[in-house]
Amino acid sequence: MPDLPFALWIALAGVLGLLVGSFLNVVILRLPERMAADWRREAHDVLELEADTTPLPPGIVREPSHCPQCKHPLSASDNIPLFGWLLLRGRCRYCKAKISIQYPLVELLSGVLSAVIVWKFGPSWAALAGLALTWTLIALSGIDFRTQLLPDQLTFPLLWLGLLLALLPMFVTAPSAIIGAAIGYLSLWSVYWVFKLLTGKEGMGHGDFKLLAALGAWMGPVSLLPMILLSSLIGALLGGILIALRKHEREIPIPFGPFIAAAGWVWFVAGDGLLQGYMQLTGLR
Known part of the structure; x- marks a missing residue:
């Protein structure tokens, strides 16, 4: 450089x-x-x-x-x-x-x-990879917000790039990336089917599984629970605000992809600091 x-x-x-x-x-x-x-x-x-x-x-x-x-x-x-x-x-x-x-x-x-x-x-090369992740997440969020779609044309390349970068390794090791991708997909897939069996409705789209799998490949399995919790919190807050302001009907589903993308980006940039802050706050070592 x-x-x-x-x-x-x-x-x-x-x-x-x-x-x-x-x-x-x-x-x-x-x-x-x-x-x-x-x-x-x-x-x-x-x-x-x-x-x-x-x-x-x-x-x-x-x-x-x-x-x-x-x-x-x-x-x-x-x-x-x-x-x-x-x-x-x-x-x-x-x-x-x-x-x-x-x-x-x-x-x-x-x-x-x-x-x-x-x-x-x-x-650095890590910054170049981070830019690719950032731009893809912005595109996916915009598309999902407008159409409630998370195209495979974007989620799959993001997944494969995360797995390939793990071979270097750049952000996580290859085993961590593979496990992160698998758990990321299966975690939301399980939630989807449990919700569907209990209510007969689809609580989220299949693209959400693939997006979380891609983020798991980039950041490993340790990042998944914080990302799910953070995305759920953001979604609940914004969804509640939209419904309260009557700018969004209750029957119309709110896309979850932008919240997953936002949580994933935040953890990518500040995950280590957030984890250390949480451990200090709770007294964990």
Whole structure:
């Protein structure tokens, strides 16, 4: 790595995070649409129906950014992360339609969390891996929040990357990563089936199992219980607030993936400190 001041590395990570955050918005919006289009075409093939001739939604990489309402291509200045939205005052330059606040929020979140990762790990390969984890968790959270989906296209690569990094090892050893992935999946899988047998309802999606398995591969089995407890606490608090404010109907399920992702990221960055603080608070050694 080039010999640069540490503060400059953090600043560069923040700028890179802003740029990547702009791309993550594209992934959050377009990946579910492409998945739905692929499912429709596969269903037509399986059912031996007439071929689906509906045009495919925009791709993630090739098609340029455009206004969701008027479809007008965006200029380079409109695409400046965070500042483009602020300069436009949250409205399309061409049709004046409102631009979702999701765009600057995702970019800002990506920038801040990327800077924190480099602050934590320094300019290292561990920081590069941490950035990949961070960006994937942001994309998964955004997609799950919007569509209640956690795509295999993101959870599986995250799982395999965690297992491969354990071969070095980078964060945990290979046995710890394998056990963490297995327990992470089976723990939520068991909760899912117990809840379904008792109530006849599905309490969570299968993507939640895969996401926790991926985080288990990155951080090992010791991290799983704190992550589950922390994600449950965050989910209960935010869910209660949304219901109290009547911005979310009780019958509509609240996606659990963003809470798992948030808890996983917090433990990835501050797990050791949190564990030590808990042991000191309880008098454990």
